[in-house]
Amino acid sequence: MVFSDKNKILIKKLYKFKGSIARQLRTEFSDKRWTKSSINRLLKKFRDTGTVDRRQGSGKPQSACTDENTDKVNIMVLSQEVQPRTHSTVREISRGDRHF
Numbered sequence: 001m002v003f004s005d006k007n008k009i010l011i012k013k014l015y016k017f018k019g020s021i022a023r024q025l026r027t028e029f030s031d032k033r034w035t036k037s038s039i040n041r042l043l044k045k046f047r048d049t050g051t052v053d054r055r056q057g058s059g060k061p062q063s064a065c066t067d068e069n070t071d072k073v074n075i076m077v078l079s080q081e082v083q084p085r086t087h088s089t090v091r092e093i094s095r096g097d098r099h100f
Contacts, residue, residue: 001038006050008042015043 003011014020020028022039046052 001033001035003034003038003042007032007034011042012052013048015046023070 011020011025013026014025022036025032025036026036026040042052051057
């Protein structure tokens with residue numbers, strides 16, 4: 001289960017100040033549909049790292065959408081307009097298979 005930032009902060013504060021555990025939190029916030037294992041995983045993360053925030057560098061890598069890459073793609077796409085039936089697929093353009 002993915003917690004919103006507000007829910008992460010709420011769980012962290014309740015754990016820190018009340019010592020609430022997963023079972024108590026699920027009972028108190030039954031409308032939230034939190035699972036016991038998700039709460040326990042978040043609390044373990046808080047105990048181990050002192051924060052409920054994501055680790056630096058975790059998650060999906062940044063896009064490769066730079067000005068240079070955008071210019072290259074534009075050149076490839078525009079070059080196909082003057083040469084009918086020589087189009088490249090999006091995959092070919094992204095791999096750089098076809099050069100014009």
